Amino acid sequence: MNLMELKIGRDGESGKLCVAVAGKNVLAGEADSVPKSVSREHVLVTVTDEGAVILQNLNIENDLYVNNYGVERKRVQHGDHIELGHDHYQLSWELLDKFFRLADIRPLEQVWKDYQAERLRLQIQERRFGVLRSATGLLTTAAMILGFMEGSGNGVSLRLILYIVMGVVSLLFLVIAWRSASRVPLRQQQLEEETRHRYSCSACGSLFNLQSYDLLRQMKKCPHCGALIIK
Numbered sequence: 001m002n003l004m005e006l007k008i009g010r011d012g013e014s015g016k017l018c019v020a021v022a023g024k025n026v027l028a029g030e031a032d033s034v035p036k037s038v039s040r041e042h043v044l045v046t047v048t049d050e051g052a053v054i055l056q057n058l059n060i061e062n063d064l065y066v067n068n069y070g071v072e073r074k075r076v077q078h079g080d081h082i083e084l085g086h087d088h089y090q091l092s093w094e095l096l097d098k099f100f101r102l103a104d105i106r107p108l109e110q111v112w113k114d115y116q117a118e119r120l121r122l123q124i125q126e127r128r129f130g131v132l133r134s135a136t137g138l139l140t141t142a143a144m145i146l147g148f149m150e151g152s153g154n155g156v157s158l159r160l161i162l163y164i165v166m167g168v169v170s171l172l173f174l175v176i177a178w179r180s181a182s183r184v185p186l187r188q189q190q191l192e193e194e195t196r197h198r199y200s201c202s203a204c205g206s207l208f209n210l211q212s213y214d215l216l217r218q219m220k221k222c223p224h225c226g227a228l229i230i231k
């Protein structure tokens with residue numbers, strides 16, 4: 001399926017470039033800026049739903065050049081040098097871009113994968129802190145039990161040492177768990193902000209919602225600028 005078709009040629013009356021899009025003729029450029037070697041319906045520019053841009057010569061007598069080679073039908077890349085007619089009238093991408101804005105979302109696949117991997121890592125980290133927190137409780141309980149076990153001949157000093165050791169270890173665990181507890185959500189928030197900023201339309205720079213790359217791929221156009229999505 002094709003997303004868009006532009007029929008490009010020279011308007012006979014004004015000598016301007018004539019772009020027929022969606023049943024409408026749009027004139028572009030200065031009067032008589034297009035040489036007569038460009039015919040009225042010279043080239044068809046098609047954008048497929050994969051975002052490929054294909055040029056098709058509309059008449060065997062027309063000349064069509066891509067990067068200085070004569071062609072009849074050719075898939076072109078953004079920035080390729082396109083010329084019409086034997087006078088080599090240059091068809092600018094600046095003009096084409098006005099008709100079809102393209103947003104290349106392919107680099108966002110990696111952004112999404114990185115985000116998922118980092119999120120998983122943070123989840124695992126959080127679970128580990130959970131384990132650490134329960135260990136703190138366990139140690140405190142152990143210290144209390146040991147405290148109650150009054151060994152008659154052991155004397156006060158051993159009990160006191162046990163108390164102190166358990167207390168210090170518990171406190172240490174508590175401090176580590178406490179610090180980690182705030183670190184994970186902060187990192188998660190930071191990660192989301194970072195990803196949101198990188199997850200954007202290449203045509204207008206607007207940010208996409210943090211939805212999966214597969215969902216993003218289902219869009220045909222950028223909801224912000226209407227640029228056609230290349231995937």
Ligand SMILES: [Zn+2]
Pocket residue numbers: 103201202203204205206222223224225226227
């Ligand atoms: Zn956009």
